[in-house]
Amino acid sequence: MIRTNYDTVAAGYADLLADHLAGNAADRAVLGLFAELAGTGGTVADLGCGPGRIATYLYGLGLTDLLAVDLSPAMIAEARRRYPGPRYEVGSIDRLDGIADGGLAAAMAWYSIIHTPRELVPALLTEFRRVVRPGGPLLLAFQSADPGLPDHRHIESAYGHDGLALDAYRWDAGVVTGLLADAGFTVRITTVREPEGLEPQRQVYLIAV
Numbered sequence: 001m002i003r004t005n006y007d008t009v010a011a012g013y014a015d016l017l018a019d020h021l022a023g024n025a026a027d028r029a030v031l032g033l034f035a036e037l038a039g040t041g042g043t044v045a046d047l048g049c050g051p052g053r054i055a056t057y058l059y060g061l062g063l064t065d066l067l068a069v070d071l072s073p074a075m076i077a078e079a080r081r082r083y084p085g086p087r088y089e090v091g092s093i094d095r096l097d098g099i100a101d102g103g104l105a106a107a108m109a110w111y112s113i114i115h116t117p118r119e120l121v122p123a124l125l126t127e128f129r130r131v132v133r134p135g136g137p138l139l140l141a142f143q144s145a146d147p148g149l150p151d152h153r154h155i156e157s158a159y160g161h162d163g164l165a166l167d168a169y170r171w172d173a174g175v176v177t178g179l180l181a182d183a184g185f186t187v188r189i190t191t192v193r194e195p196e197g198l199e200p201q202r203q204v205y206l207i208a209v
């Protein structure tokens, strides 16, 4: 379901968000910090890379050994066409079979854990722990489960398309910090950005090692 929905919206999503990072200093600052912590001593993965807009930004910051993975073949096609440089692969981030234990210097999941059903997120984080080498940073970005908002959205229209069926989960930063600890990570940096524009909730960025 995630795959077919993102295949449908891939081009529209890529168009709509093409300039988003350029207008968002907080996102760029978090990514810059992550890039500095990741260093250039090994492969860095963008897990759930979508059309590659974040991967290409990290690539431009010097992370040129960059592997970017997404479930949606249409997203990967957009990424290859729009943002050459990173290595793009179709794959599921909950089973990173092609990556050895400790095979990554660092990894990030930028709004890509949000569609995973809550009960499956612990296993997802355990898989991230398997592939990131000890001491390597993991960056997660997601929408905050702020008071007064539903902790779950069912999306039927997005990025210029109707007829979608996509679930998206808001998460409490403390809850994810706890799940990361259970998976073997320690959160070192927590950043919470207030809503901007039409955003109904705050945005959370966690960097763990």
Ligand SMILES: C[S@@+](CC[C@H](N)C(=O)[O-])C[C@H]1O[C@@H](n2cnc3c(N)ncnc32)[C@H](O)[C@@H]1O
Pocket (backbone or CB within 6 Å): 002, 003, 006, 017, 047, 048, 049, 050, 051, 052, 053, 054, 069, 070, 071, 072, 075, 091, 092, 093, 094, 109, 110, 111, 112, 113, 115, 116
């Ligand atoms: C909201 S988009 C974010 C894309 C990109 N990180 C960005 O910020 O532009 C979520 C992406 O995560 C991908 N995704 C969600 N669950 C996934 C999974 N289990 N394995 C691989 N990709 C996944 C979707 O296909 C989609 O491209």
